[in-house]
Amino acid sequence: MSIPTAAAAEPVIRVAGLHKAYGETRAVDGVSFEVQAGTIFGLLGPNGAGKTTTVEVLEGLREPDRGEVRVLGVDAVRDPDRLKPRIGVSLQTAALYPKLTVVEVLDLFRGFYHLGRRSTDELISLMDLGEKRTTRTQNLSGGQRQRLSVALALVNDPELVFLDEPTTGMDPAARRALWDVVLGLRSAGRTVLLTTHYLEEAEVLCDRVAIMDHGHILEEGTVEELVSRRFKERAVRFDTIDGLPEERLARMPGVATVKHEDGDTLLYTRDVAGTIGAVLDAAEGLGVEPANLGVRRATLEDVFLDLTGRALRD
Amino acid sequence: MRPLLLLTVANIKSFTRDRAALFWTLAFPLIFVLLFGSIFTGGSSERSIGFADLDGTPASGQLKGAFAALWNLKIVDGTEDELLASMKKGDVVAVIIVPKGYSQTVAAKAGPANLTVYTDPSQSGADATTRQLVGFVLSAVNQAVAGVPPAVEPSFKPIQTNDLTFISYLVPSILGMSLMQVGIFASVPLVADRQKLILKRLQATPLRRWQLVGSNVLMRLLIAIVQTAIIVGVGSALYHVQVAGSWLLIGGLILLGSLAFIALGYVIASFAKTEDAANGMTSVVQFPLMFLSGTFFPIDAMPDALKTVARALPLTYLGDGLRQVMVDGTPFSPLWVCFAVLAVWLVACFGIAARFFKWQ
Numbered sequence: 001m002s003i004p005t006a007a008a009a010e011p012v013i014r015v016a017g018l019h020k021a022y023g024e025t026r027a028v029d030g031v032s033f034e035v036q037a038g039t040i041f042g043l044l045g046p047n048g049a050g051k052t053t054t055v056e057v058l059e060g061l062r063e064p065d066r067g068e069v070r071v072l073g074v075d076a077v078r079d080p081d082r083l084k085p086r087i088g089v090s091l092q093t094a095a096l097y098p099k100l101t102v103v104e105v106l107d108l109f110r111g112f113y114h115l116g117r118r119s120t121d122e123l124i125s126l127m128d129l130g131e132k133r134t135t136r137t138q139n140l141s142g143g144q145r146q147r148l149s150v151a152l153a154l155v156n157d158p159e160l161v162f163l164d165e166p167t168t169g170m171d172p173a174a175r176r177a178l179w180d181v182v183l184g185l186r187s188a189g190r191t192v193l194l195t196t197h198y199l200e201e202a203e204v205l206c207d208r209v210a211i212m213d214h215g216h217i218l219e220e221g222t223v224e225e226l227v228s229r230r231f232k233e234r235a236v237r238f239d240t241i242d243g244l245p246e247e248r249l250a251r252m253p254g255v256a257t258v259k260h261e262d263g264d265t266l267l268y269t270r271d272v273a274g275t276i277g278a279v280l281d282a283a284e285g286l287g288v289e290p291a292n293l294g295v296r297r298a299t300l301e302d303v304f305l306d307l308t309g310r311a312l313r314d
Numbered sequence: 315m316r317p318l319l320l321l322t323v324a325n326i327k328s329f330t331r332d333r334a335a336l337f338w339t340l341a342f343p344l345i346f347v348l349l350f351g352s353i354f355t356g357g358s359s360e361r362s363i364g365f366a367d368l369d370g371t372p373a374s375g376q377l378k379g380a381f382a383a384l385w386n387l388k389i390v391d392g393t394e395d396e397l398l399a400s401m402k403k404g405d406v407v408a409v410i411i412v413p414k415g416y417s418q419t420v421a422a423k424a425g426p427a428n429l430t431v432y433t434d435p436s437q438s439g440a441d442a443t444t445r446q447l448v449g450f451v452l453s454a455v456n457q458a459v460a461g462v463p464p465a466v467e468p469s470f471k472p473i474q475t476n477d478l479t480f481i482s483y484l485v486p487s488i489l490g491m492s493l494m495q496v497g498i499f500a501s502v503p504l505v506a507d508r509q510k511l512i513l514k515r516l517q518a519t520p521l522r523r524w525q526l527v528g529s530n531v532l533m534r535l536l537i538a539i540v541q542t543a544i545i546v547g548v549g550s551a552l553y554h555v556q557v558a559g560s561w562l563l564i565g566g567l568i569l570l571g572s573l574a575f576i577a578l579g580y581v582i583a584s585f586a587k588t589e590d591a592a593n594g595m596t597s598v599v600q601f602p603l604m605f606l607s608g609t610f611f612p613i614d615a616m617p618d619a620l621k622t623v624a625r626a627l628p629l630t631y632l633g634d635g636l637r638q639v640m641v642d643g644t645p646f647s648p649l650w651v652c653f654a655v656l657a658v659w660l661v662a663c664f665g666i667a668a669r670f671f672k673w674q
Contacts, residue, residue, distance in 0.1 A: 097328055099331040
């Protein structure tokens with residue numbers, strides 16, 4: 001990887017005041033962030049949050065209404081042609097020629113680039129598509145298609161890789177294998193911008209994340225920062241007990257916030273032992289035992305729920 | 315150039331692996347030529363007559379020559395049994411037997427030599443024709459043998475109204491129609507690629523738009539060449555359709571016509587949002603072009619209102635130009651007009667597509 005040391009200070013992506021509207025809908029409404037070289041950056045948010053539009057502007061595929069967009073030191077709006085040989089793109093929906101085989105599509109895309117091309121065999125083994133070499137893409141499963149789409153994003157050995165929902169439709173094993181590929185890219189000094197629905201994925205992979213909703217970035221930082229900024233507490237969770245009033249939960253020792261989610265009660269507390277004791281007492285008073293009682297650190301999921309009022313997977 | 319060629323190869327692979335597309339572009343025009351060819355030229359058996367020469371003398375040979383000289387009549391040699399068998403199969407419509415000793419009988423003027431003629435009364439048209447032809451030939455022979463100069467002699471001036479002229483008219487027309495279809499149906503895979511986000515994905519690579527459009531055009535032109543070879547080849551092999559004019563002019567018309575129709579395909583793709591819509595819109599565009607452009611019958615036979623429409627349509631000029639060059643038929647307009655009108659359509663469609671076509 002040949003990132004000049006002088007340019008190391010300059011971020012790989014710098015977005016400032018990005019706006020894009022479709023008619024009345026403000027898809028992206030004043031987005032700013034930076035991504036440093038050699039890191040994995042996650043853009044999280046529900047469908048329609050504006051993630052894909054933002055990414056497509058960065059890839060030089062869409063013109064924004066206004067805002068500054070510099071990618072790899074290039075103005076992505078004015079000069080997309082200088083950018084394209086150096087980036088790799090996997091779209092949210094894998095876009096492939098249905099009648100061509102895996103090898104044919106890879107060879108075709110390799111032919112679009114002049115420099116730094118990775119061999120088709122290398123990519124096929126990296127993405128574990130060996131058994132499907134001569135299968136037409138229309139006959140691949142959703143997960144295999146997604147893997148081929150990622151392989152296509154890597155044909156030019158790009159400095160910056162955009163992966164839009166790359167693990168959608170993958171089984172857990174394939175998802176973990178892809179995580180290894182993404183972490184491998186970072187080890188090789190590449191930069192990755194990832195959008196995802198899976199918060200677990202973001203926690204495992206991303207050095208920094210930005211949470212988007214309604215065209216805005218609500219919060220940005222490392223996962224650790226985001227969690228601790230919002231939750232100084234830990235979460236005590238148990239299956240919601242009927243007849244246990246909200247006020248009583250809120251008055252338990254150390255409890256700062258009470259949340260209900262999918263039949264669970266979550267108590268964010270600074271005093272785990274005191275809270276658990278109070279819960280057990282209260283349950284006993286009602287003649288029940290709290291089921292699935294547990295303690296955990298707050299996660300990105302909690303941050304997301306707190307920020308948007310809904311779980312990301314919905 | 316390399317990305318352009320690679321993409322063209324990819325397009326050709328996608329096309330040839332799509333059986334339906336292959337059928338409609340290659341087999342369909344062929345079926346058209348064969349269908350109209352067999353309707354308008356009639357079956358070949360109608361004009362085949364079996365001739366069994368048991369005499370085998372110069373005189374019987376002359377008689378055979380007299381039959382063979384008749385327009386549209388094919389003579390099949392063989393023994394009596396063979397010929398009767400092929401008549402039962404329908405390969406020949408009649409069998410004439412020249413008996414042994416025919417020339418002696420004629421030379422000696424020893425009474426009429428007897429020809430046996432087998433005909434099939436169930437084939438009333440062929441039966442009557444055979445009787446007339448035999449009567450015509452024999453009266454000429456009788457006159458010659460008797461040495462009496464004919465009092466009245468017909469002088470035949472063939473004016474073809476149907477048969478060969480119509481198929482000659484049809485081959486370039488069907489070629490024009492096929493080129494039109496190949497061109498405007500460029501819309502469907504283009505919209506499909508856009509709908510499947512393939513166009514968007516390609517735009518994220520260094521591939522330029524001109525390379526993308528160029529590869530589409532190149533593939534369509536290749537199909538056009540293959541179609542031309544099939545249609546003209548079958549037309550000349552089966553129906554003796556000749557190419558009278560210069561291949562350079564034909565090539566020029568095919569190139570310009572194909573480009574104009576591909577551009578029209580891009581116009582359709584500019585307004586169709588889905589693959590199904592593109593299919594429907596293209597069909598809607600193709601039918602008036604097909605039927606109002608003099609493909610199946612000359613424009614002169616149309617009512618005045620339709621004539622006006624026909625004179626604005628590009629296929630009218632492509633078909634007209636091809637007919638002029640290939641059969642040297644009566645032109646509707648001089649050749650340069652054909653080129654000019656097609657060029658105007660090309661420029662206009664290109665302009666509209668450039669303005670309205672969306673890549674995403």
